[in-house]
Amino acid sequence: FIHARIDLTREKRYTLTKPTRDLLLALDDEVQIDVFLKGEFPAGFRKLANSTGEFLQLLKDRNGSKIHYRFISPEEKIPGTEISFGDSLVGLGAVPINLTVQKKAGESSNIIFPVALMHYKGRQSLVSLYPGASGRITQEEINSAEALMEYQFAKSLDKISQTARPGIA
Helix, strand or coil: CCCCCCCCCCCCCCCCCHHHHHHHHCCCCCEEEEECCCCCCCHHHHHHHHHHHHHHHHHHHHCCCCEEEEECCCCCECCCCCCEHHHHHHHHCCCCEEEEEEECCEEEEEEECCEEEEEECCEEEEEECCCCCCCCCCHHHHHHHHHHHHHHHHHHHHHHHCCCCCCCC
């Protein structure tokens, strides 16, 4: 099947910038992106998960042979171990959000990791997907997260794909 999209937004929100396109085309090995936004979430985080999926598909459309992604629940165990992905994310510096949702029977508490983990040539980088640190979800924070998504992924990919560190004099 063919996947195509036309970006009619004034700010070209659904179009990759030239530096990001160049970065993707310069990849010489595969990039695995694990997104930890899988599970039952309130509408705001579902929207963020959907936006992340759409953005990653945009990356895959640009260089499909090198970009691979999957959505993982932080509660799942790392294959071959008894350690959950959430525990390893905390060890990498990810800050979870303890989200309390009001339900008919009472309250439900969810630990959410709005992050992605990018792997390239044996290196990894944590990508923050949500700027808010509180359990409150505001539409402004969701919009801000969507607007910053390309920058966050491109910055992390550039960081882990650089083989030589720049010298500072």
